[in-house]
Each structure stands twice: as C-alpha cells, then as structure tokens.
Amino acid sequence: MAKCCNYTDNTSPTLDQCKAIEVNWNKFVNDFFKEVDDKYPDTDLTKIDLDQGSTLLRNSTTLIVEKHPTTNKPMYRVFDIDLDPVKIANEELSALRLKGHLQDVEDGVVHYNMEISLNGERVIVALSTAEITIADVIIKDDEIGDVTNKGLNTFLSQNKVILRTHEGHMAYGGYEREELILDW
Amino acid sequence: MAIGDQVHWLGSSPTTIRPSSGVEVILKECNTSTTGSNSFTYAYHRHSANTYSNVIVAGGAYSAYQDKPSANQSGSSKNGMMTSIPINYTYYLNTYYQGSYTGHKFAGYITKE
Numbered sequence: 001m002a003k004c005c006n007y008t009d010n011t012s013p014t015l016d017q018c019k020a021i022e023v024n025w026n027k028f029v030n031d032f033f034k035e036v037d038d039k040y041p042d043t044d045l046t047k048i049d050l051d052q053g054s055t056l057l058r059n060s061t062t063l064i065v066e067k068h069p070t071t072n073k074p075m076y077r078v079f080d081i082d083l084d085p086v087k088i089a090n091e092e093l094s095a096l097r098l099k100g101h102l103q104d105v106e107d108g109v110v111h112y113n114m115e116i117s118l119n120g121e122r123v124i125v126a127l128s129t130a131e132i133t134i135a136d137v138i139i140k141d142d143e144i145g146d147v148t149n150k151g152l153n154t155f156l157s158q159n160k161v162i163l164r165t166h167e168g169h170m171a172y173g174g175y176e177r178e179e180l181i182l183d184w
Numbered sequence: 185m186a187i188g189d190q191v192h193w194l195g196s197s198p199t200t201i202r203p204s205s206g207v208e209v210i211l212k213e214c215n216t217s218t219t220g221s222n223s224f225t226y227a228y229h230r231h232s233a234n235t236y237s238n239v240i241v242a243g244g245a246y247s248a249y250q251d252k253p254s255a256n257q258s259g260s261s262k263n264g265m266m267t268s269i270p271i272n273y274t275y276y277l278n279t280y281y282q283g284s285y286t287g288h289k290f291a292g293y294i295t296k297e
Contacts, residue, residue, distance in 0.1 A: 050206035053296055056186070097204035100273060113197065119186035125207045125294060130197035139282050147282050182197065184284045 006167040013163035013180075015134070015156055021112045021163075021178040022103040028175045029098050036095035039071065043088055044080075045096055052079035054093055056121060074121065094124045101127040109133050110152055113179040132182070155182050192291040200230070201290055202276040204297075211269040211292035214241065216279050218286055225281040227290070232274045241269050241277065270295075 010017065037045055054076045057066035066075040066087075073089035080086050103111050109131050117126040137149040155161045160183035168174035191209060193201050203209050216225040227241050269292075271277050279288055 050204075053206055097206070100205040101202065111200070113195070115193075117191050117193070119191075119294060119297065120189045121186050123186065123297075124204055125186070125189075125297060126191060126201065126203045126209065128193045128195070128199055128201050130195060130199050132198065149282065180197075184286070 007164050010163040010165070012159065013156070013161055015153065017163060018110055018112070018152060018156070018161070018180060019105070019134075021110060021180070022105045024178065025111075025114050025175075026102050026105070029102055033095045033099050036091050040068075040089060040092055043086070043092060045088075045092060047080045047082075048078050048086060048088070048096055049081045049083075050078070050096060050100075052083065054078045054123075057087065076123075090121065090123050097124045098127075103129070108135065110180070114175075114177060116175075130180070132180070152180075158183075186297055187294055189294045190291060191294060192289070194287075194289050196285075196287045198225075198279045198281055198285050199288060200276065200278050201271065203272050205273040206297060207294065208270065208272045208296040209292045210295050211241075211271060211277070211290055212267065213289060213291040214267060214269065215290070216281075216285075216288045218281055219284050225279060225285055225288075227277050227279050227288070229271075230276055230278045232276075241267070 033045075037043075055078075057075045057077055058064065059066075067073065068075055068089045071089060071091075073091055075087050075089060076093050077085050078088055078093065098116075101114075103114075110133075111129040111131045113130040115128045116124050117128065119125045132155075133149070133151045134153055136151040136154055139147045139149060152161070162181040164179040164181055166177040166179065168176040193199070214227050216227055218225045229241055269277075271292075277290070279285070
C-alpha cells in the first residue's frame with residue numbers, strides 16, 4: 001500500500017456515516033471487479049478456481065514476463081473449475097481476490113480501515129480490517145467481575161470518534177481508505 | 185517471486201487478518217497488547233462460515249491452556265509469541281480483547297498463492 005499523505009477528518013461523524021464505510025468498500029470492490037471484467041471480455045472470471053494457485057508466466061531462461069497483448073499487464077496461469085489452465089492478467093487476479101473480501105453490512109460490527117496487502121508482484125494477497133461492534137459488549141468475568149467493551153455507539157455518544165478519509169492513492173482503483181480513530 | 189514474500193500487519197484497533205482466496209500464509213510473529221488493570225487480548229482462529237472459535241493462537245485468556253497475563257495487574261501489558269501459525273482464506277485470524285486495546289503486530293511468509 002502506498003504511503004498516505006493527505007486526509008480529511010470528520011470530527012463528529014454519525015453512526016450512519018461510520019456504517020457507510022463498509023458500503024463504500026463493497027461498492028469499490030464491485031466496481032473494480034466490473035471494470036476489470038469489462039476490460040477482459042474473453043475471460044470468464046466466474047469459472048476461475050483460485051484455490052488451485054497462480055503462477056507468473058515468466059521465461060525461466062530470459063526472465064522475461066509474458067504480457068497481455070493489448071493491456072501489457074503481466075500474465076498468470078490459473079486453473080478453472082474443470083482444472084483446465086487459463087491465462088489471466090494480474091489485475092484480473094487481483095479483482096477476483098478482492099471479490100472475496102466483501103464485508104457483511106448487517107452483522108452488527110463495523111469494519112473499517114481496510115488495508116490491502118500486496119505481494120512483490122503487486123498482486124493482492126490479503127486484506128486486514130479494523131473492527132468494532134456497534135453495541136457495547138459485556139464480558140462475563142468470574143475473576144474480576146463483568147467488563148464492558150465499549151461499542152461504536154458509546155464512543156459516538158461521547159464524541160470520541162474521528163472519521164478520517166485518506167486520499168485515494170492505494171494501488172487499486174483509487175480506493176479512499178476510511179479510518180475510525182477512537183479515543184480509548 | 186511472491187511465494188516467500190514477507191507480509192506484515194500493524195495496527196492499533198482490534199483486527200481481522202484474512203488472506204485472499206488461494207493464498208496461504210505462515211505467521212511467525214503474533215503480538216497483541218492492551219492497557220489497563222482489567223485488560224487482556226489474544227488472537228484466535230476464525231472460520232469463514234462466521235464461526236468464532238475459542239482456539240487461541242497467541243496471547244492469553246482465561247479458560248484455555250494459557251494464562252491471562254494482565255488480569256489483576258496494573259499498567260500496560262503485551263502478549264507476544266514467536267510461532268508458526270498457518271492461515272488462509274477459510275481459516276484466518278481475529279483479535280479479541282477485554283478492556284482497552286492498544287495494538288498488534290503480525291507478520292509471516294506467503295507459502296502458497
């Protein structure tokens with residue numbers, strides 16, 4: 001992920017604005033997938049089986065990487081669900097992997113600060129998110145008594161939340177990373 | 185090549201660390217920390233079917249085979265471990281906390297993608 005330089009702060013966000021972080025993320029993922037899918041109409045991304053792994057297509061002698069004939073993107077070999085080999089561009093692989101990181105917007109938890117991890121070839125390999133429950137969570141503790149983990153509603157009511165929107169210069173699609181800064 | 189690349193995650197809020205579909209990672213470093221007298225934290229495995237387990241992979245908790253390091257202690261605490269923890273898209277990692285979470289650091293190697 002590129003280092004972020006500029007951001008804007010909302011020092012009095014509403015719950016709906018905080019919950020919209022997941023909605024915005026899902027929109028980004030779906031839009032990115034559609035953009036890439038439209039860019040490579042010859043590939044049926046729905047039939048790729050990512051569990052079979054991927055291999056960068058590189059000549060072992062010259063180390064020259066095979067490129068897509070029209071977009072000049074590095075090509076990978078993956079397999080479809082019938083275990084037939086398929087060649088796809090690196091951004092197709094990333095779009096497919098991103099699609100698996102859609103967030104559940106109804107689970108009572110707000111995931112925020114989505115950060116994409118890239119490998120050395122700049123293909124997505126993982127996603128990390130921060131998260132907080134909307135409601136307080138009371139933890140039963142026989143030793144020290146019940147302990148309350150404050151939920152987002154409580155932080156908001158105490159005006160202890162900043163919604164920080166970073167400029168969109170992450171590697172994929174210009175996603176504007178949204179972060180909640182909680183005063184614990 | 186990408187296999188063998190290091191991946192690092194650093195943060196100050198409770199987190200989910202999830203490799204993408206088809207990617208496998210071995211975590212070698214798992215550190216979580218809290219502050220305060222009644223706080224503790226740990227990392228645990230989670231399943232993609234939204235199943236939360238009580239299987240702790242790093243840090244401390246009450247009922248398991250590890251101690252809760254910071255209960256009844258004052259000041260800040262840290263639970264650290266150098267280990268080998270496999271995670272993938274289906275079996276990944278969450279952090280759990282009680283009290284005030286202060287941060288985490290996870291790192292490992294990509295072993296398949």
